[in-house]
Amino acid sequence: MHSKSMEAMCGSTLQFFPWTGCDRIGGKPHAAVGGMMLNLSIRKKSGMNWIDLSKSACTRTSPGQRKFLVLSHGRKDCLESSTIELGNLYASFDKNCLLKRKAREVASCLNGRCIFLVGMMGSGKTTVGKVLAEALGYSFVDSDCYVEQAIGGESVAQIFNQYGEKFFRDNESEALQELSLMPQQVVATGGGAVVQPINWHYMKQGVTVYLDVPLDTLARRIAAVGTYSRPLLHFDSGDAYTAAFVGLFTLSKKRSDAYANADARVSLYHLAANLGLEDMCDLTPIAIAMEVLVQIGKHLKGK
Ligand SMILES: Nc1ncnc2c1ncn2[C@@H]1O[C@H](COP(=O)(O)OP(=O)(O)O)[C@@H](O)[C@H]1O
Numbered sequence: 630m631h632s633k634s635m636e637a638m639c640g641s642t643l644q645f646f647p648w649t650g651c652d653r654i655g656g657k658p659h660a661a662v663g664g665m666m667l668n669l670s671i672r673k674k675s676g677m678n679w680i681d682l683s684k685s686a687c688t689r690t691s692p693g694q695r696k697f698l699v700l701s702h703g704r705k706d707c708l709e710s711s712t713i714e715l716g717n718l719y720a721s722f723d724k725n726c727l728l729k730r731k732a733r734e735v736a737s738c739l740n741g742r743c744i745f746l747v748g749m750m751g752s753g754k755t756t757v758g759k760v761l762a763e764a765l766g767y768s769f770v771d772s773d774c775y776v777e778q779a780i781g782g783e784s785v786a787q788i789f790n791q792y793g794e795k796f797f798r799d800n801e802s803e804a805l806q807e808l809s810l811m812p813q814q815v816v817a818t819g820g821g822a823v824v825q826p827i828n829w830h831y832m833k834q835g836v837t838v839y840l841d842v843p844l845d846t847l848a849r850r851i852a853a854v855g856t857y858s859r860p861l862l863h864f865d866s867g868d869a870y871t872a873a874f875v876g877l878f879t880l881s882k883k884r885s886d887a888y889a890n891a892d893a894r895v896s897l898y899h900l901a902a903n904l905g906l907e908d909m910c911d912l913t914p915i916a917i918a919m920e921v922l923v924q925i926g927k928h929l930k931g932k
Pocket residue numbers: 748749750751752753754755756757817850851854910912913914917
């Protein structure tokens with residue numbers, strides 16, 4: 630099926646909760662396949678039919694109608710695995726459809742302005758930023774990488790070790806100044822960029838979004854990849870989780886007021902709760918990118 634027509638359908642007729650990992654959808658009653666959930670009352674009201682994908686993948690229920698569901702008939706535990714796999718395929722396709730659709734809407738209000746993602750180390754600025762840039766048709770820039778290139782290829786950790794934090798911060802400010810002059814970019818800033826007031830002057834040329842992630846989640850993510858690339862959290866002894874948690878805790882106390890300057894905030898804790906998820910780890914980068922767009926949209930509309 631052509632992506633446009635599929636996209637039109639997913640916006641107009643399907644009710645998804647497409648932002649979760651496939652198997653963990655929270656404890657609510659649902660009719661679900663592979664991360665797609667159908668609100669049953671909406672299904673009844675709209676008269677949608679259930680179509681078993683093992684027989685028919687994308688079928689219109691009647692000529693001219695756009696009602697179709699990539700779901701099998703019956704309860705989750707009765708579903709055939711082939712149906713679930715196809716459900717997964719369509720669910721991920723639809724997530725991207727919805728994200729792109731929202732991105733087009735938001736892009737039309739942004740008028741080329743950049744998006745600056747701010748947040749603590751490990752909050753997902755790079756991961757979510759890439760998804761966001763792709764959806765918006767923007768370029769993605771990691772300000773740490775920008776600084777590394779400007780200095781001549783040394784890593785952030787090397788720059789801290791050799792020249793000290795102040796040198797890094799000065800170069801970070803220069804990088805943000807330069808980036809603020811270029812249109813249509815999603816910029817993943819370094820976690821400490823918010824501390825220098827001048828950086829807000831640059832970042833406010835665009836729209837700033839704070840990714841608010843609980844410390845435990847941050848520390849777990851950073852411990853999983855190691856603290857080497859994050860000099861402010863790296864200690865030679867002790868376990869990585871504890872080092873990361875203690876370091877993040879200290880930094881977050883100093884920075885929380887600064888993060889509050891952002892135009893919009895995406896709280897993973899609230900997003901997970903709103904989606905009925907028990908575990909924030911089930912929030913995919915696409916789900917978070919979608920919420921970023923929603924919050925930017927609200928900011929631009931002055932809500
Ligand atoms: N939504 C997410 N779910 C699970 N892991 C994530 C998510 N977002 C980011 N990560 C992981 O957390 C780590 C830090 O993410 P990253 O995007 O580099 O953060 P930042 O740029 O804010 O420092 C990476 O290993 C990344 O894969």
